[in-house]
Amino acid sequence: MPGPSVTGLFSSANSSSAKRRSLRAGLASGTLQRWPGAFSPLVAKLIAEIRFEGVYVSGAVLSADLGLPDIGLTTLTEVANRAGAIARATELPTLVDADTGFGEPMSAARTVATLEDAGLAGCHLEDQVNPKRCGHLDGKDVVPVADMLKRLHAAVSARRDDDFVICARTDARAIEGLDAAIDRARAYADAGADLIFTEALRDLGEFERFRAAVDIPLLANMTEFGKSDLLTVDQLQSVGYNAVIYPVTTLRIAMGAVERGLRDIVAQGTQSGLLDDMQHRSRLYELLRYADYNDLDSDLFNFTIEGARQ
Structure with missing residues (x-):
């Protein structure tokens, strides 16, 4: 007789490809996808049990958990290992913060391949200079648009699973203004980004303007003590956003x-x-x-x- 089922005991019951399809379906569903940050696999299990739609792994949280500031000190290996363990803990899709791709465009390509192998459903790459800093701090800077397009082209070309979501984050709002951030987002979408992460927008009106100007799915960051008003799920849903992350919330509570x-x-x-x-x-x-x-x-x-x- 067969023994008891071990499905889901040692790794996720869902395949990585199934999770990626789930993430894409969620973004296209018309319902705001809520992705709390998990700083450990155990936290991810709780996120899944409470029936959120996905899990997020924050670079700032991973750095803090290692006792380091969020200034680009972590490595691809550290991020992939920790994010992979979190992704395997649940049947939910997991999106991970891949900073600037850990180097030049070739490094961004390797980053995507490594995160695919680790079982992630997607990652986001940002247009800050390398090394980066927290998106809600002053004094950050962004690379020229052409440099970010090279970063994105490399990442997209390295993708083997077409369902792996590549999200482009722009930090330009606080540096170049809202119109410039919108222009960057449009260029990143044209370069193959599946999702745009709009960092450090100020209020609901700015989120609404961004939504009206950009055609592909949008991700909102509701981090505490930052530059953005803390908007509700209903508010973000009402202006047409597709997903929201709460990146540091669970770590701050803990x-x-x-x-x-x-x-x-x-x-x-x-x-x-x-x-x-x-x-x-x-x-x-x-x-x-x-x-x-x-x-x-x-x-x-x-x-x-x-x-x-x-």
Whole structure:
């Protein structure tokens, strides 16, 4: 007799190609696709369980988790390994921040091939100079349009799966103005970009102007403490945006809670007052599907969870 199914226990039950088709279908669906940032595979599992449409991996978050600022210090290998682990954790499509492509146009081509191999559904490349900086900081700069077009042409030419989504991000709004950013976005679409990431737009009116001027799908960035107003799903849907990311939200929530908790332990001498704010062990085991591993190998999981606090 066949043993218990191991589908989805060790990797995603969906193939990489199926996830890429799902991402494209979502962008064409007329419903805003919501992609929270995941800083770990475990967070990605929670995003999937709560039924978001996709997962996002932020370069700023990956840098911060390594104890580094978001100034282009991470490598393609680090990004591909971490993003690949996150992508394998769920059946959702995962879009990853590929910064400027980790070098010159040839590096952008290698980046796309590597991220395809890692199981990502898509990536975005930006038009900042290399090394880049956070898109909501002052003092950044963008490359000439011709340089970004070379970057995009290289990326598109390296794509082996036509469903792999190549998103072009423009940071020109804060440097050259909104009209210049729109002109760049149009040129990037003509160069083969499937999706445009409109970074650091100010308010709903600017998002609406961008939508009216650009024909391909658009991605909004709702990061906290930045230059953009925090718009609702309904607002973004109403002006015709196709997707929204919340890139650093989960990390900020987690780090805020960790800092408060550690300070409370110093002040109180115990973590006992924090228990009600913690994820319970039984909930963690549920998210990790311990019981399904038990069905596969009873020697691996041979205990039960008892009591209210463990």
